[in-house]
Amino acid sequence: MLLDVKDLRVQFPSSRGLVKAVNGLTLSANKGEILGIVGESGSGKSMSLLSMLRLVPKPGEIVSGEINFNGDNLLKKSDREMRMLRGKDISMVFQDPMTTLNPVFPVGEQIREALRIHGLIKGERKWFFSDRKDRERERVLELMAEVGIPSPDLRYLEYPHQFSGGMQQRALIAIALAGEPQLLLADEPTTALDVTIQAQILELLNRINEEHGTTIILVTHDLGVAAEFTHRMVVMYAGLVLEQGPTRTLVEEPAHPYTQGLLNSIPRIEDRRKKIEAIPGTVPDLINMPPGCPFHQRCKYAKRECIGTELEMIEVDKGHQVRCILYT
């Protein structure tokens, strides 16, 4: 197991009280797999990923839990150790490439900077600075080619605004890959792109996973994307996992009413007569959450017992767990 998160809690103070953005998250990622985290807007997906790099924005704070990476609890590491780890062992690709790339530096130089920070290329003759620089440039061109940026040598000195959205996202992936990370966190890496480019970027992530064995956590609100590009899936709601299991199982035999609802709300081209069933209601207020199932107000199977008792995950099949009273 590469990553093992236990009972993680992240809170934001606000004038109305504590916002429980992540509320007891437990999940794990195996070496070499693509794990999908799906859930509606506000369910705590981004805060969960940021926690794994200890980058939760202030005044937010990780208040309890464990994040074990290769057996070491990251919450116990020093700030210096975390800086060494970021971009090297664990790296992250964000949703909006334009806000992550620096507009005033050439794209190639930004990828080179990622190599330099971690001292990944060492010059053989230390007194020749140009030697190291040449090797770095070579590696950058290699990375650019790997992520599918055409004519890397011509584009090395171009600025982010000269890149299309899809090419910018590829450049960010190249930066994320520079340190040859064991774990790549991708937070909605394709939502800002149109569907054809989206498919290409997801294919690229897939190839990286297959060729380098990089473990990937793919966060998406799109269950269709998760169904196609992940091996295992975690369904989050109100900062908590409601169901997890092999992707195939979750798509074919979803156990939790929430997962069933998500699947029924995917429009299908081949089946236009079937009405899309939206899940009624909205995500609950994360400040005053009553104990019990956070989904009960929107659930068509809700019973009185759903409120008041905290439910553990229940194993319904090997590796397939669900947090729902229907399975007790």
Ligand SMILES: Nc1ncnc2c1ncn2[C@@H]1O[C@H](COP(=O)(O)OP(=O)(O)OP(=O)(O)O)[C@@H](O)[C@H]1O
């Ligand atoms: N700076 C903040 N102050 C207060 N609450 C915050 C802050 N940032 C996030 N939150 C709360 O934390 C919760 C989880 O946010 P998060 O960004 O992780 O959701 P998400 O699942 O990534 O949603 P999306 O799909 O919209 O990206 C949200 O309900 C949000 O209101």
Ligand SMILES: [Mg+2]
């Ligand atoms: Mg998010």
